[in-house]
Amino acid sequence: QSVLTQPPSVSGAPGQRVTISCAGSSSNIGAGFDVHWYQQIPGKAPQLLIYVNTNRPSGVPDRISGSKSGTSASLAITGLQAEDEADYYCQSYDNSLNDWVFGGGTTLTVL
């Protein structure tokens, strides 16, 4: 059971928009800790996708965006492409556990 809750899977057709939610609590996201997102293509190492809630590292297209509100965060991908098929993880810090915590991961399928 992950501290941050994500849907196990989402899907969308090419060109569509999908969102992935990340639900936390008052000891992590709700405590003000920022949320970061990672993309993991099967068989590869995770890569940073969004940092500090809304920021994109260089090379990440602007059709990918992040947001945070209250005790949750979301990742949005517009103009879905086949290359977006991957697993996505949110990450924050929990001051009750004193741990860096990850969501359970969401598998994105492009139909």
Add this chain to the structure above:
Amino acid sequence: QVHLVESGGGLVKAGGSLRLSCAASGFTFSDYYMSWIRQAPGKGLQWVSYITGVDTVYYAGSVKGRFTISRDNAKNSLFLQMNSLRAEDTAVYYCARAERHGRTSSWSYFDYWGQGALVTVSS
């Protein structure tokens, strides 16, 4: 560019030990905090351990007392000594650079990751 390369993974029997290494290049290693993060087969990411530049260390509860993180800034290397290994420690172990955006290490995200080292613990 930033490059992290793990080594030292392998097959070990339950109760045994293993030492992972991570060779860093492309950045000033001593300026950055570092972390180990693992992924069990078919599962999600789990933070394992974290070390600051001055050797303050943190551990996940599941490994505390069994794993030891350390670094050698002169050799641009990060280590994870794993003792009393259990079957549930079987995972790919990633070395990751921690980028801080706040006053304390709590405000960290992991901006570069190695390719991972597979540790298999047989029972």
